Amino acid sequence: MDLKVMCSIVRLVVRVRLLPTPEQAAALEATLHAANRAANLVAALAFRHRCFRNFDLRKHSYDRIKAEFVLAAQAAQHVIKKVCDAYRTLHANLAAGNLGEPGSARRIKVESKPISFRPLAAQPYDDRCLSWQHQARTVSIWTTAGRLKGVAFTGSAEHLALLAACRRGESDLVCRDGMWFLHACVEVADAPTARPDGFLGIDLGIANIATTSTGIRHSGKHLNAVRHRNRELRRRLQAKRTKSARRLLKRRRRKEARFAANVNHRIAKQIVTEAERTGRGIALEDLQGIRERVRLRKPQRVTLHSWSFHQLGSFIGYKAVRAGVAVIHVDPAYTSQQCSHCGHVDKNNRTSQETFVCTSCDFAEHADVNAARNIASRGAAGWAVSHAA
Template sequence: MCSIVRLVVQVKLLPTPEQAAALEATLNAVNTAACQVSRLAHQQRTFRNYDLRKHAYEEIKAGYGLAAQAAQHVIKKVADAYTTLHANLRNGNLGKPGSARRRSVESTPIAFRPDAAHPYDDRCLSWQIDVATVSIWTVRGRVKKVAFTASAEQLKTLAAHRKGESDLVHRDGMWFLIATCDLPDVPLTPPGGFVGVDLGIANIATTSTGARHSGKGLNAVRHRQRELRRRLQAKGTKSAKRLLKKRRRTEARFAADTNHRIAKQIVTEAERTGQGIALEDLQNIRDRVRLRKPQRVTLHSWSFHQLGAFITYKAARAGVAVIHVDPSYTSQQCSACGHVDRKNRPDQETFLCTSCGFAEHADVNAARNIASRGVAGWAVSHAADDAA
């Protein structure tokens, strides 16, 4: 069995002032045009890409100085945005039917920031990876020899596997290109068992092997960031808002770096031992669990979904099997005898089975239950393949 691995590679552009001005004017033009297409789509209730082209293509191409390919990308960006919006509406993510929030969303056209990211294909963007430059279309003409910086590994991945569109991004005064890369299929190693991963509050991730990722140091950083954010929000000044925006980026980078390191350690251990990885299915976790207020803050502020995604794609690159299991009652079930009881958890850290007397750290016990469910789930889902 093989798995397709799709990655994105982000490189930092190093444009001259003249090149940066051309890029900024281009983002402004394409996003102003996108807002116009969005208003037209909302008024006429026309959201399909090809239908929108009939109504908007000539107008935005002539009115905003866009090349033919750029105009089509603008229309597709708007159509994709409405596809995502309608999916969120169907799934109830933007409020129940008739709610004030939902009515507001449904009655307002989607708006695009002047510096929102914009996609480029190979007709509008060409890479010269050997000299680390790109040639890119702008509203001021083709801008050539825009330098970029990337690691040796990123350059190698771009040269061998870049495919499809790249997004031009302007963030915090810096310019980036985010390229899609399709890596070759990696043979999936049949798992000889599963490493269960329990995601939690006190410890971000705990494995069935007993490894706990987080601890007091990481939680202290999260608490300090939360307190600083609270004080800045209370101030409400312009400088406080600027600092809040900066801190938000810092927190996102900190969370992503932490999640990357945790994911790498878990995948490395699974690969070394020839096992798969069993993860909790965290769909709708915020609506499903009941926690005290301090724990709710942590649950909503940490990107558990991102951690799961990092584990999944790193596992795919290594040929490690991943399965998602139902996490219900994993914290109350004894991993030794299977007895389920709320009284098995006398406190946050301790698991003590009231039936057989088995004792273990609560998160490790839950991870072992997840590992067992991974084994059972894999056996069921691959029974037909084994029979064939």
């Protein structure tokens, strides 16, 4: 099999947990509070002066936040950069229409006030503020109370090995539910991308989270049942409005997201492993903007908006790059109505959620498998066009 060598880098985020003493934890908490108060001041100055470029914003804020919040020079620079990055993201969302149309109430509300940061929002660190001692499993980190040395950290063996060998750039200090983490960026050289011998089409859905063109269906029944149960539990707890109910809601928050992410990781790994084993590429649907395009009845909207297809697609994407498997995105239009046998397109071909029967050639197949085969065909055609010699 021919190999096409690509000199690109995969950027991943490795999370390790810090194990600070109570005194160290208090210093870290005070540092985040100070940094985010400073970030709120910088955000207000940027909004007032309509100045959102890093270098220009320093002139308005650098000396002031250093003096008022007792920040080191590098920490102050990172606060300003964090504010600029936040405004850049906001402006990108406004330009893309993600925060409503011009003149809408939601957009006016966002545009009428400066960005604000939570007291314990993440704070970036670079190598001048943070150093790693991998053998001792400790870090030395700057705080407003001085440099903390010997702060222990732990993580999975795979993540610790990646961290020691491939760490590059900044790390973010994060406090979540009373636990402390460092999110570090690592750069891993990707595997040479093999020239695909055909494509494995992936149809993403709700009843079946993912269906492959080889007929393997990853059912979403259990995931949807868990989401429905959690939704009903949240509704009942929110209706109680008691302290114990609020405590339980706080303990359970993000639990469903972690469960869904774990399901998506397992499905993505199985799909990439199958493609790697058979020497094929992976063809995915380009579902960008589907929530804005699709019109559903109110009871169905919750299911669509809790559907984490983007996360599954991103998991498949980065796992495929690390494995050297080609990935291509195709137009999903009419893949559920087109016959994978003769190519006939008719909405009457789809007789039910599961059943596909072609009105032209009488070809019958599971509807999701048929759609996945159409996606595989489009992937092969798209690859041939984009990689023509």
